[in-house]
Amino acid sequence: MNKINLGLIGYGVVGSGLVKLLAKRKSYIKNKFNAEFVLKTLCDRSIEAKNPQGLLGTALTTKYQDILDDPQIHIVIELIGGMNPAREIVRGALSKGKHVVTANKELIANNGIELFQLAKEKKCRLYYESSVGAGVPVIKTITEGLAGNKFSSIYGIINGTCNFILSEMTQNNVSFNQALEEAQKRGFAESDPSLDVNGIDSVHKLAILTYLAFGKAINVKDIYREGITHISHDDIEYATSLNLAIKLLAIAKKEEKKIEARVHPTLISKDHPLASINSIYNAVYIKADPLGNILLSGEGAGQMSAASGVVSDLINFVASGQDATLACNIYSEATGLELQPIDQVNTKFYLRFMVIDKPGVLSIITGILGKNNIGINSVTQRAHNRMAAVPVIMLTDYTSGHMLRLALDEINQLQVVKSKPVAIRMEKLW
Amino acid sequence: MNKINLGLIGYGVVGSGLVKLLAKRKSYIKNKFNAEFVLKTLCDRSIEAKNPQGLLGTALTTKYQDILDDPQIHIVIELIGGMNPAREIVRGALSKGKHVVTANKELIANNGIELFQLAKEKKCRLYYESSVGAGVPVIKTITEGLAGNKFSSIYGIINGTCNFILSEMTQNNVSFNQALEEAQKRGFAESDPSLDVNGIDSVHKLAILTYLAFGKAINVKDIYREGITHISHDDIEYATSLNLAIKLLAIAKKEEKKIEARVHPTLISKDHPLASINSIYNAVYIKADPLGNILLSGEGAGQMSAASGVVSDLINFVASGQDATLACNIYSEATGLELQPIDQVNTKFYLRFMVIDKPGVLSIITGILGKNNIGINSVTQRAHNRMAAVPVIMLTDYTSGHMLRLALDEINQLQVVKSKPVAIRMEKLW
Numbered sequence: 035m036n037k038i039n040l041g042l043i044g045y046g047v048v049g050s051g052l053v054k055l056l057a058k059r060k061s062y063i064k065n066k067f068n069a070e071f072v073l074k075t076l077c078d079r080s081i082e083a084k085n086p087q088g089l090l091g092t093a094l095t096t097k098y099q100d101i102l103d104d105p106q107i108h109i110v111i112e113l114i115g116g117m118n119p120a121r122e123i124v125r126g127a128l129s130k131g132k133h134v135v136t137a138n139k140e141l142i143a144n145n146g147i148e149l150f151q152l153a154k155e156k157k158c159r160l161y162y163e164s165s166v167g168a169g170v171p172v173i174k175t176i177t178e179g180l181a182g183n184k185f186s187s188i189y190g191i192i193n194g195t196c197n198f199i200l201s202e203m204t205q206n207n208v209s210f211n212q213a214l215e216e217a218q219k220r221g222f223a224e225s226d227p228s229l230d231v232n233g234i235d236s237v238h239k240l241a242i243l244t245y246l247a248f249g250k251a252i253n254v255k256d257i258y259r260e261g262i263t264h265i266s267h268d269d270i271e272y273a274t275s276l277n278l279a280i281k282l283l284a285i286a287k288k289e290e291k292k293i294e295a296r297v298h299p300t301l302i303s304k305d306h307p308l309a310s311i312n313s314i315y316n317a318v319y320i321k322a323d324p325l326g327n328i329l330l331s332g333e334g335a336g337q338m339s340a341a342s343g344v345v346s347d348l349i350n351f352v353a354s355g356q357d358a359t360l361a362c363n364i365y366s367e368a369t370g371l372e373l374q375p376i377d378q379v380n381t382k383f384y385l386r387f388m389v390i391d392k393p394g395v396l397s398i399i400t401g402i403l404g405k406n407n408i409g410i411n412s413v414t415q416r417a418h419n420r421m422a423a424v425p426v427i428m429l430t431d432y433t434s435g436h437m438l439r440l441a442l443d444e445i446n447q448l449q450v451v452k453s454k455p456v457a458i459r460m461e462k463l464w
Numbered sequence: 465m466n467k468i469n470l471g472l473i474g475y476g477v478v479g480s481g482l483v484k485l486l487a488k489r490k491s492y493i494k495n496k497f498n499a500e501f502v503l504k505t506l507c508d509r510s511i512e513a514k515n516p517q518g519l520l521g522t523a524l525t526t527k528y529q530d531i532l533d534d535p536q537i538h539i540v541i542e543l544i545g546g547m548n549p550a551r552e553i554v555r556g557a558l559s560k561g562k563h564v565v566t567a568n569k570e571l572i573a574n575n576g577i578e579l580f581q582l583a584k585e586k587k588c589r590l591y592y593e594s595s596v597g598a599g600v601p602v603i604k605t606i607t608e609g610l611a612g613n614k615f616s617s618i619y620g621i622i623n624g625t626c627n628f629i630l631s632e633m634t635q636n637n638v639s640f641n642q643a644l645e646e647a648q649k650r651g652f653a654e655s656d657p658s659l660d661v662n663g664i665d666s667v668h669k670l671a672i673l674t675y676l677a678f679g680k681a682i683n684v685k686d687i688y689r690e691g692i693t694h695i696s697h698d699d700i701e702y703a704t705s706l707n708l709a710i711k712l713l714a715i716a717k718k719e720e721k722k723i724e725a726r727v728h729p730t731l732i733s734k735d736h737p738l739a740s741i742n743s744i745y746n747a748v749y750i751k752a753d754p755l756g757n758i759l760l761s762g763e764g765a766g767q768m769s770a771a772s773g774v775v776s777d778l779i780n781f782v783a784s785g786q787d788a789t790l791a792c793n794i795y796s797e798a799t800g801l802e803l804q805p806i807d808q809v810n811t812k813f814y815l816r817f818m819v820i821d822k823p824g825v826l827s828i829i830t831g832i833l834g835k836n837n838i839g840i841n842s843v844t845q846r847a848h849n850r851m852a853a854v855p856v857i858m859l860t861d862y863t864s865g866h867m868l869r870l871a872l873d874e875i876n877q878l879q880v881v882k883s884k885p886v887a888i889r890m891e892k893l894w
Contacts, residue, residue, distance in 0.1 A: 055754060059612055066679070066795045067611070163609075169755045171609025178608075179593075179601025181497070181783070182489055182775030249496070307761070310737050317759075324485060324768035325599045329747075331737070331759040338754035345612030353611070355785015365496045 036069040036352050041101030041132075043123055044113035045078035045086060048137060048164075051341035052113070053089065059345065069352040075101050102126045109351065111344060112136040121145055128152045128160065135347045137164035137340050143241035143254050150364045159358065161351060164343030166192060166239040167316045170332035171346065176246050176320070183322035185247040187287040189463060192239045194314035194335030195223045195230035196262050196282040200299075201312040204270050204280065210263060222314050222335070232261035233282065233297040240284035243318070244295050248288050250371045252295050258376035260298035269386060269456055272416065272427050273301050278384070279309035283461065293371045294379050301384050301460040308463060319463060377436035382411070385430060386456040387445065388423040391415075395450045396426065406441040408433045423452035429460070466499040466782050471531030471562075473553055474543035475508035475516060478567060478594075481771035482543070483516065489775065499782040505531050532556045539781065541774060542566040551575055558582045558590065565777045567594035567770050573671035573684050580794045589781060589788065594773030596622060596669040597746045600762035601776065606676045606750070613752035615677040617717040619893060622669045624744035624765030625653045625660035626692050626712040630729075631742040634700050634710070640693060652744050652765070662691035663712065663727040670714035673748070674725050678718050680801045682725050688806035690728035699816060699886055702846065702857050703731050708814070709739035713891065723801045724809050731814050731890040738893060749893060807866035812841070815860060816886040817875065818853040821845075825880045826856065836871040838863045853882035859890070 042049055056063075056071055063069055075093040077100065078084055086094070093100070098119065101107055110127035112134060114120055120141050127134050128149065136142070142149070142162050153160040166172045172192075176185075191197050195217055202213035214231070217223035229235050237257045245251050262282050273280055283300040287293065302309055307329050311317040316334025321327055333339045389395045400410060409431030416425045430438075442455050472479055486493075486501055493499055505523045507530065508514055516524070523530070528549065531537055540557035542564060544550055550571045557564050558579065566572070572579070572592050583590040596602045602622075606615075621627050625647055632643035644661070647653035659665050667687045675681050692712050703710055713730040717723065732739055737759050741747040746764025751757055763769045819825045830840060839861030846855045860868075872885050 055612070059614075062614065063612065169610075169613075170758065171605055174604065174609045175601055175760075178780055178783075179604045179776060180599075180772070181779035182485070182493065183599075183772055184489075184492065305740070307737055307740050310735070310740060322772075325772045326763040326769065328600065328762040329759065330605075330761075333756040339756065342610070342613055342752075342755045346609060349611035350608055353608075353788065355787040358783065358785035358788065 035064070037072060038069060038109060038348075038352060039072050039074040039107045040109050040111055040348075041075045041077070041104065041107040042073060042111045042113065043077045043098045043101060044115070045076055045081065045084050046113065047337045048340040048344070049078070049113045050086070051337035052111070052344050053086065055338065055341045055345055057088070063349065067349050067353055069349070071348055074107055075104060077101055098123050102130055102132070107132060109133045109135060109348065112138060113344070116140060117144065124149055124160070125152060128156050128158050131156055131158060133159045133351060135161045135344055135351070137162070137168070137344060139165040139235070139238040139242060143238040146242065146245060147251050147364065154364060159351060161347035163347050164340045166242055167318065167332070167334040168336065168339035169342030169346065170316055170330060170334050170339070171343075172243070172318050172330060173246065175328070175330055176243065180320070180322050180325060180328065183325050185288065185320060185322050187321045188243050188247055188285070189308060189319040189461065190236070190240065190243065190284040191281050191308065191311050191315070191317045192284050192334065193230050193233075193236045193282060194316055194333070195227060196233075196236070197312065197316070198222045198314045199231070200262060200265065200280055200282065203265070203267055204274065205312070207267065209267055210265060231263050233259045236282060236284045236297045240286060240295055240297055243284070244286040244293070247286065247320075248293060248371060249365045250293055251366070252293070252373055256373055258296035258298065262299050265299055266456070268425065269384070269458065272386065272425070273384060276427070276429070277304045278302065278460070279304045280458070281308060281311075285461065288371065291371055292374050294374050296376060296379065299458055301458055302463055306463045377439070378434055380432045380434050382432055382460040382462075383430045383438055384458040384460055385428045387426045387428075388452045389426055390450040390452065391419055391424045392450070398448060398450070399426070399445055402444050403428075403430070403441050406433075406437045408437055408441055465494070467502060468499060468539060468778075468782065469502050469504040469537045470539050470541055471505045471507070471534065471537040472503060472541045472543065473507045473528045473531060474545070475506055475511065475514050476543065477767045478770040478774070479508070479543045480516070481767035482541070482774050483519065485768065485771045485775055487518070493779065497779050497783055499779070501778055504537055505534060507531055528553050532560055532562070537562060539563045539565060539778065542568060543774070545570065547571060547574065554579055554590070555582060558586050558588050561586055561588060563589045563781060565591045565774055565781070567592070567598070567774060569595040569665070569668040569672060573668040576672065576675060577681050577794065584794060591777035591781060593777050594770045596672055597748065597762070597764040598766065598769035599772030599776065600746055600760060600764050600769070601773075602673070602748050602760060603676065605758070605760055606673065610750070610752050610755060610758065613755050615718065615750060615752050617751045618673050618677055618715070619738060619749040619891065620666070620670065620673060620714040621711050621738065621741050621745070621747045622714050622764065623660050623663075623666045623712060624746055624763070625657060626663075626666070627742065627746070628652045628744045629661070630692060630695065630710055630712065633695070633697055634704065635742070637697065639697050640695060661693050663689045666712060666714045666727040670716060670725055670727055673714070674716040674723070677716065677750075678723060678801060679795045680723055681796070682723070682803055686803055688726035688728065692729050695729055696886070698855065699814070699888065702816065702855070703814060706857070706859070707734045708732065708890070709734045710888070711738065715891065718801065721801055722804050724804050726806060726809065729888055731888055732893055736893045807869070808864055810862045810864050812862055812890040812892075813860045813868055814888045814890055815858045817856045817858075817881055818883045819856055820880040820882065821849055821854045822880070828878060828880070829856070829875055832874050833858075833860070833871050836863075836867045838867055838871055
């Protein structure tokens, strides 16, 4: 029997879920994996207030150093999130020869390489499956399941809060604010939801996926980011009528030496499997060579999903050999891959203009688009009203972010255009 | 650098794909995984006719014993399929202390436990990712990605040929035979497609999944099996109009001590993600605790997909450490799980009767169903024609296979019923 002593730092939502799950699976893990995980020490800065129950034999502390200094602890589980002191904790644990399991996407996105290198030096292992997709084994699929494949693109719905809000807006005809309120009521959004709805959380996860798939570490601040707060119910309705669904996608693509990495609301065909990933579900859709297109989906958020990912990491730790190297492979493409600025990224666009309904307006707008070399695939005017502004929806052909910006700046200044034009990128996933 | 000598047995479609892929990924595998796979010996009973090209330094043989007897070969790759001599090859290799990678579903389904035990005794590892879903990492997801979860059900579209045929019949309004012909033309079906279309291939794969998910080895001949050859285009059309899609599903469920394991055409809601898995794609939809519902999908058939799975196995072998135990965990639920005979399995049914269109017929049929305690959720008569037989479609409530059989036997003998009633099981996946 493998008896492994754990030190858990962070007794919040995920930490307490983990403690519950480990207790519930104790005999199963013994029987199936011949392993026993003993929670030797639990650290939380407000451990007294949280007053954990049923932890026989577990030492409680408010000082994480107690865990780092304990030579009997084999694995440190970091579940406090954020950069500090998480980075010191993970570095400290690895430096002392302890293995680490973390769910901290921000830390891995920003300091993954440094930490993987330290782990390698110290012959320790660093697991972080829950950092993307929580318990859905996205990282294992890319690093192990598809080992030997090369990747050309990844499309991820990797923020459950945003996916819930957009699904809610689509299915129940509600506004962003109403959907957000519902998400908060059901525990799917934080009281301060900005990290989620502004796309920051997705950017962190995308940085990890980009590194794992392409061997390219991208500075998170260089990843283009657009959240979902400006998505209106009207646009969802118009998109639906065009057989399009809206998702906050995290997209990474590689073509020759060029890499794209971007997070933004995206219109995709309603017939694509990703379009039917709703509510708090996460999904990644990966194009791999030679395997083709892979879709992996599941509940990528919530207490027990993240706890499930941590338990999988712990079991994978015991069940893989001492000298296993898969968990944090330090691999960089030897030759420089270059991140494309969003201005140079070509996509199709959904555009909505609110215009005065009079002859010649369409011609002015399409003229400006044409001057900027932007082809138009379809135009729909949604209503006629000589008095008020009416929406005109255009779907463009491929154009760069730069050209589109030039065109929209000019169109925005027209007298006949009554509000800032809306532009949403489209992706063809097949 | 890990230099690993391979002996490959079977140079058919997958074997030759593997050789190509290993050559193509040679430097990538060196750089990323610090490993070099050397194909030391290639065995095929018609190696001369196949005349493999570009294999510098690889010995060619028609005798697999040459590979088993070579002490310099570390891993034997078995890609001949079938039971004999595959079983002798895998047993022989393990007995001699060689690790094994195989894609052989029939062998693992029938002799998995024996082989896992032998591997354990000999401290060898046995990998078989390609046996289910080819390169789609279904096995890794269940055994490693979701480690720590318990499973309650698995729904698999795990035969690409059948899925292609059913998709083709649905999307292009063609008959089974026309769709099969198209599949053969495009290389998606064997010239003798019976193992696929009769559901035997799916049964083998389901036996593997049932063992991995529930720790229960089921004799493949005890798994209920119904192929797709009797599916008519009419039924697909009627089902479509009821918002149902038809898939050949491999289903395993566990409730308390009872297990169901069955392969049959199944009607599911068109709104469920599995319904949009078309063409040669495979998918598994898994209900796990605590993770919830997981969907994994990709191209689960074809030369390069299977080759991709084998390469992943090889890389996972090198990267997971000498004493790794994950690959073939021998785990049986301590307490006896009991396989439910199909007669005792409760499902809803789609029924189609071809009846004489005259008053009172519906009442006779529903009377017989009612006498057998079979509730009816909806009835649709598709046309009126006083001269010829017309189809009547009924969707039942939950009933056992036994009760349904009794009812249909009686209905089938009615004068007003003009052909054998059609019954297709339905599943509610949410």
